[in-house]
Amino acid sequence: MVFIIFVIFWACVLSLVFFKVKSGRMAKWAKLFRIVTMIFSISFFTYWFIKKSAVGFVDNSVGLQVVNKLPQTLDFYLIKVDTGKDGNLEPKHIGKIRPEYYRIEYLKMDKSEEYWIIGYLGKNMVYFSQHAVPNKNIDQIVEVNNYINQSVKLSGTAKKTVDTYNYENSKLGIWICLDFLLIFLNLALLLRKERRKPAMSNE
Template sequence: MAKWAKLFRILTVVFSISIFTYWFIKKSAVGFVDNSVGLQVVNKLPQTLDFYLIEVDSGKSGNLEPKHIGKIRPEYYRIEYLKMDKSDEYWVVGYLGKKNMVYFSQHAVPNKNIDQIVEVRNYINQSVKLSDAARKQVDSYNYENAKLGIWVSLDFLLLFLNLVLLLRKNNKD
């Protein structure tokens, strides 16, 4: 029975390592998308802002899909690629700190063959109603990412413990 338990532990560890390897490669790969619109967000403000991008589904569902662009320093930019097959609108949201939304803009994509450039030159909120919806989406997105981070950390802990138990030498005298 002990040999079956050890075999099961070995198979579980190998399967877990392969799943996590695939997941990390998928998450860290550059997001080039065929038939996509390139979006360049340029920060012209004197402070570093944390930017999020929300794609608005123009279908009946009206889904909002948030994506974290990252923190952009002054006079720097970030490029994202948007799959705009279900959408022709996106929102750019900028935060100063964790909860202080200082920038919100709504952008239409009339021609999906031309890349977009958004230069953030001032603190603006184009629509209070839409920015409240964007704030809820960003908060939900951050909450889901925090939950995912906790689960991944716990899974890594279990994987490490199983790996250590497999590799340690049995010191029975």
């Protein structure tokens, strides 16, 4: 994902440079490169946004329903704990859940038997719970009824993981915005009709 976004960025930069090539053998190749770059870029981001907006159902997964029973809207994160030797932590933003509402996530737990739920009120972590998955054939429901921190040590690790996750997403968001700007500029130049110079009068 990140690699493709970088490729699109530099391809769009080259497309702007190739805009200056309007004559000679390279002109047709430069225009073809610009067209292919635009088609690939728009197709990729269209596919990516459709995939992001679709329901994240995963085959052979555990369904998780997070219910907010608190009187305030909380911003929830999920961290899946890899039970392998590496013990990798896989964070995911569940989203803001209003009181008496819920969100559903589907977890691929083939290499994990544990996950954490983290809740933020503004920038403050106000909820942390640790959950085991003894039976991967049974969906789970987590009702957030109070402000608790089940483990100060694990919640500290979770906070660092979420902070890193948000930082990387912020950087990715900046690159995506730059890509959109370059795509827009390239499209405008590609679709713009060249103005014809008025013919000089012999009078």
